[in-house]
Amino acid sequence: MERIAVFGGTFNPIHNGHIHLAKSFAKALHIDRLLVIPTNSPPHKAAPDLAPAADRLAMCRAACRREGFEVSDMEIRRGGPSYTAVTLRELKKLCPDSELFLITGEDMFVTLADWKEPQTIFSLATVCASPRSRGGRDALRRCAAKLQKLGAKTYLADFHYLPVSSTMVREAVRKGKSISGLVPEPVERYIREKKLYLEEMGNGI
16 A cells, blocks of 8 residues: 655755654655645635745655655645645546645644644644644644543654745845855745745735
8 A cells, every 4th residue: 555645745945854854754654755845825824924835835845856745736726725635636536545644733633633634634644743843742642642631643743953944034035144054055046036025925825
């Protein structure tokens, strides 16, 4: 049975923390394919300075090419808010004999029960997370216990986390600071060439 990891997010932009997390889970879970899927429009949080979908997709492809990860535009092509339950259903239809793993960030994992069709997510994929804060480990364990009572399969890892966020990258760009070491070099070059994140971008996608 093929083991497929799904890593979704706004990736605004994708950064070294994302890559590190994906590589860590891919190794720990013996993943055959890792799919990075940038959202079209995030339903769970406000994104006032979201870069255009085409740019976020291009940055993901630039970052993942050297890692051997696949990048899918399925949520962008679908349009509208990007719901994980819908994405997992589509993937299961495409790969019916696969075992799916959903990689989430600490902040997303603890809100899973409030997502659209959480039972669909729980039935289709093992939900994975790793802490990104000092108190994150205990918070994840408490949440995992609650999710398991709701029927979820969970996998918690305690990987070393990199202290980098997309917000940090965008703020550095706006302040004219270097983002070397925060994002993969192809992403840094793309942001510079396309002049992304130089100012607040409003709500445009």
